[in-house]
Amino acid sequence: MTFHERPRHPEKAHRPASDTPRKPEWIRIARTEGPGYAATRRILRDNALSTVCEEAACPNRGACWSQRHATMMIMGETCTRGCAFCNVATGRPDALDPFEPARVAQAVETLGLRHVVITSVDRDDLDDGGAGHFARTIRAVRHRCPGTTIEVLVPDFLNKGEAWTEVVDATPDVFNHNFETVPRLYPSVRPGARYYQSLRLLDDAKRRDPGVVTKSGLMVGLGETLEEVRQVMDDLRVAGVGFLTVGQYLQPTPRHHPVDRFVPPEDFARIEAMARAKGFLAVSATPMTRSSFHAGEGFAALQAARRTRPALTEATHG
Numbered sequence: 001m002t003f004h005e006r007p008r009h010p011e012k013a014h015r016p017a018s019d020t021p022r023k024p025e026w027i028r029i030a031r032t033e034g035p036g037y038a039a040t041r042r043i044l045r046d047n048a049l050s051t052v053c054e055e056a057a058c059p060n061r062g063a064c065w066s067q068r069h070a071t072m073m074i075m076g077e078t079c080t081r082g083c084a085f086c087n088v089a090t091g092r093p094d095a096l097d098p099f100e101p102a103r104v105a106q107a108v109e110t111l112g113l114r115h116v117v118i119t120s121v122d123r124d125d126l127d128d129g130g131a132g133h134f135a136r137t138i139r140a141v142r143h144r145c146p147g148t149t150i151e152v153l154v155p156d157f158l159n160k161g162e163a164w165t166e167v168v169d170a171t172p173d174v175f176n177h178n179f180e181t182v183p184r185l186y187p188s189v190r191p192g193a194r195y196y197q198s199l200r201l202l203d204d205a206k207r208r209d210p211g212v213v214t215k216s217g218l219m220v221g222l223g224e225t226l227e228e229v230r231q232v233m234d235d236l237r238v239a240g241v242g243f244l245t246v247g248q249y250l251q252p253t254p255r256h257h258p259v260d261r262f263v264p265p266e267d268f269a270r271i272e273a274m275a276r277a278k279g280f281l282a283v284s285a286t287p288m289t290r291s292s293f294h295a296g297e298g299f300a301a302l303q304a305a306r307r308t309r310p311a312l313t314e315a316t317h318g
Contacts, residue, residue, distance in 0.1 A: 008089045010035035013083035024262050034066030047103040050077045050121050057087045057252055071117040071292040072104050074137055075130050079121035081192040087252035089111050101140035108145050114194055115296030119153035128163035135170035149173040153296055156197050168208050174316040176206045176215040178291055182228035186309050199235055206240035215243035217291040222249050223260040243282040243302055244275050247289035281305040
């Protein structure tokens, strides 16, 4: 079997297949491929870069790429974990490419991005979980594009000690780590992760750099209750998180975690109102919300909220 013939999700081969339910009208989107789409794809190919837009089969790729927006996925296309919701390929990753940070910076400059989101696969095989590579990428973008704000969407650095500090010390504008779901569902949705590790990471990042914006995201439609979502919000606020995204889970293949239900728009409006009442300065809660979708606009909204409501900061801890 050649590399290209390897199964994309070998760890899911044993899982029973479940029917993918028909999507309701409110989450159907057009396959937009505007004039910027081909140019974005060419720039990414020319720089040999991966994106979460493609690897995670994001439904918003057409809309983003048409506006020359893309979320860079560093450290390869193969993840060391096998989360039940995720479409990124799993297996043994390749060695890190030392020239990748420079290529990311080149693409950011060519695309003309004012705000860039940089994420990665999980790299449990590395002693630092990839923290050093994140830091080098942040510095490369900062050097080449000093006017671009930088958001990192990082893994949890489970069992990697203080490695995460290298990412924070590289001074990204936004430090994002997604909870994805509620604690009760972690064993079935994120079996390789630990809820309180994710919570501790966000809390520690905010304590180390109180000026950094911390952010997290949730999927709904996996079987969670509204009360469980409310409790996660409370935990995030105690950790000083100021930016929250909530979107509908969509099942990538029949062997991924099944969709429990499609959450209607009015429930998302209720979730957003709840989050704002708890003090989040920026909230995006819609069926098609994804962590990096319109991330730049969300960051701008948070900065505006900081200016107009200086008495209210993200931090609730001491």
